[in-house]
Amino acid sequence: MSAGRTVVALVQSRPGALSRVVGLLRGRNAEIRSLTIGDSEGSGVSRLTVVIDVADAEHVVKQLNRLIEVLEVKDVTHTAIVERETALMKIDAPEPQREEVHAVAERFGARVIESGRDTVIVEVTDTPDRLAALIHSVRRFGVREIMRSGRLAMTLGADPRMEAPLHWQAQADGTA
């Protein structure tokens, strides 16, 4: 499987905006692997990271730009970025296996956030690669559920083009 393209967009929150983004990707022959959306630094503006499989990424980015809600959109696949993902994992951890589960979690910098009779829930935030490595390492204990947040990406250093307009930030601060 190819690595996919990571696209970050700043989107005005209007009714149906997410639906438009998703529908457009489908209609333009892009397969969504991961999609994360949430509030941004600006009021009424969301930021999303989407990882897609697509033959012509440039075309899809231009098409996304046609949506009137999309304020900025950028393919950051070959840009210097940080990428993070959070996962919750429910792992089989009866005694005496429990010790070992805790040890692996610790080795990966994951936190055990719930310890039940037979299972533990582990939370981790890391790069996609290290997350995959952790999941691989805990499989042998028996993994009951995995919930991943989807990819978050942010370009390194100042990137004014990708920032929400100042007056919207002010609104979010409550200073306007």
Place this chain on the structure above:
Amino acid sequence: MSAERTGAQIMCEALIREGVDVMFGIPGGAIMPFYHAMWEYRDRLRHVLCRHEQGAGHAAEGYARATGRPGVCVATSGPGATNLVTPIANAWMDSTPLVAITGQVSSLVLGKDAFQETDITGITMPITKHNYLVKRAEELPYVFREAFHLARTGRPGPVLIDVTKDAQQTRTVPEWEVTLDLPGYCPPTVPDRTALRAAATLLARARKPLIMAGHGVIIAGATEELRALAERTGIPVITTLHGIGAFPQHHPLSLGMPGMHGWVHVNRAIQECDVLLNVGARFDDRVTGKASTFAPHARVIHIDIAPCEIGKNVKVMVPIIGDAREALRGMLDEMPARDADGWLAHIRSMQAVHQCRQAYLRRPDTDELMPHDVYAALNRALTDRGGYRVVTDVGQHQMWAAQLLDWRRPRTHITSGGAGTMGFAVPAAMGVAIAHPHETVWAIVGDGGFQMTNQELATIAQERIPNVKVAIINNGYLGMVRQWQELFEGRRYSGTPLSGPGFARLAEAYDLRAFTVERADEVDDAIAAAWDHQGSTVVDFRVEREANVFPIVPQGRSIGEMITEAPQAVGA
């Protein structure tokens, strides 16, 4: 300052504020409050009751294409709204400013599968520039302002406004002073100087330059600028299907149409040219053929208002993003005079050897009425009389019209290009006729397409629209498909032979004047009679059943590979 109004009244006033004078539609439960209000505004807002919402949508498109102003169509929720899907998709593909207004079930039952509820905003999301579901009357002034702004600016396109029944009924004081909040919508206008300079330099140095003019020239109203640039530089001009009318075809620099049914000399010129300036065309696959083989020697300059079209199908060396008129003006400022005499002479010599359209206008050795007889006669009439628009449907008759008529003015050739929607011509011609009541509007349509929307003849009759003249090129086949079957599928005419009612009798049943023509020597008289009749008419031209459109480039092949004659004739 303004008094309380119902949402429906606000909708009417918003339309008037946007300069709308006519709309095409069909009422129903969810849009009834709007129709109720419309009655009060009927001296300023004309409503044309169509027979099918598809007809209403195409009529609005015709109006828009003939005027450049947004066309408006109206439907009720559910089936009314879904019947608009085809014209909306058509307008999307052809960048036509269209505002579709649909009624929606009350917000109180929305999402509950209420009677005639359909998620029309969901359905039309991928085929509209934007769409709205309005649940509160207070939002209507803003939404209408924004919708019309989006429909007509930048690259025009369809916008749908779905209004719940309760929003139409609620009374409120409209707030007309609105400021558009569209930070994510900034259509480019003035193109980048450096790009213009680079383009001018490329063109100045080219030995075999070509200009390809598309729909964007017409939408931007840039025909004068195009002509000035061509004349200043002596660069020959080709016009795509939607570029027809952007450059007068009798101009010494005009070459004609490229692409699947383009002329041999035009496609050859593209394959030979060293610089190609594309103004407002989008390198559709019907123009490029196999895109990787298109214009192999050319460095491409592409002027387009839509960045998403740049580099989509063809690699572009100099992109110029902006309004075609601004761009051409900018290039004129930068462009030294030059000439391309030798190159033009070369193209003309190819034209003389391989093809001249007169060959197609000549009657072949047969007694039957050839489609070409009809076009030759129509061309004579159009040229002699002037004051016309032509709307074509989709199929062979459409390509013959593009090839064989002498196009002179922008917005006189209106067709369904990007979507290729059969059934477009008759209702669209009705919209054009209403937009230009003093011109004669010819709808050239196949017997197949005519049978898809001919119910609008009833609308034409009821509205007493006098200036629609329908020419049916009746070949008893879904001709274009039959032609592919003949040429590429061993003449297996699967699902293409087609019967119809007597079209003249059908038209007479609608109280329209009608003629049937079966012989070449009757054509001129029939066209004259139809033109002179003080009402809309239908002429049934019963033409040779298996006439073909040539040249043709087989789908997926290079435009260098043209078939110019039926295979048996090639061998002979």
